[in-house]
Amino acid sequence: MMKEISRIGVIGSGQMGAGIAQVSAMSGYETLIWDVSKDNLTENVKGIFSQLNKMVEKGKLTAIQSEAAKALLFAGNTMQDFASCDLVVEAATENFQVKAEIFKNLDETLKPEGILASNTSSISITKIAATTKRPSQVIGMHFMNPVPLMKLVELIRGIQTNDETYNAIKLVVDKMGKTGVQASDSPGFTVNRVLMPMINEAIFLFQEGTKAKDIDDGMQLGTNQPMGPLALADLIGLDTCLFIMQVLHRELGEDKYRPCPLLVKYVEAGWFGRKSKKGFYTY
Secondary structure (H helix, E strand, O other): OOOOOOEEEEEOOOHHHHHHHHHHHHOOOEEEEEOOOHHHHHHHHHHHHHHHHHHHHOOOOOHHHHHHHHHHEEEOOOHHHHHHOOEEEEOOOOOHHHHHHHHHHHHHHOOOOOEEEEOOOOOOHHHHHOOOOOHHHEEEEEEOOOOOOOOEEEEEEOOOOOHHHHHHHHHHHHHOOOEEEEEOOOOOOOHHHHHHHHHHHHHHHHHOOOOHHHHHHHHHHHHOOOOOHHHHHHHHOHHHHHHHHHHHHHHHOOHHHOOOHHHHHHHHOOOOEHHHOEOOOEO
């Protein structure tokens, strides 16, 4: 029987992993974050502390709350450090083989009653769960970017996920001040199944000669979106957008999910958006 979750681990210290760790610590959970790159981990933990300081400056957190969150955040040395966690959230590269290897290692390390979650934006939770010996304790927790600001978390049950696991994670999401919405374990889940084809269509328009700013202004002003689709693609990462479109195209087999050739070219050029300083806009 899973006791109440009090210690959370996060695998990956990139934009999503750091955001998840920050929100976890802010919500009162003892939080352990680890990354395969020690340099990235050190730098990104500093980034979390910086974000907490900025929230104090903006009046969104008190100094006491910020210091309490910092005191709950720890950087791990190896994956073995996750042994005592109640829940580990994987936020590594959007690649099944990478995730499968992580889950196999975590399965051997984590205590028997521990829950394993993936922040995957498109990969089957059922397939990920099958790589472990605890498939009933594997679930999808798809946070939105940027994690501290976005309220939604998609909760994805694999075919093996039991009610106890789902209910425990729903409580965690509630404590984090997020809204958990159950999504089916199908390619792209709910948000990306709708969002990515829209972004892809915007890229087709750009390829045909419409200016990026005109596309984004049109969608912002015409549909009341807070950010245009091309600016959003740059924020998400064009490599991630391409990967999700490829998953949708391959798994659903319909031409409407075919990635725009220009998106493929941008990724081949290393133009990933904000993280590479160049995408549909220059940063």
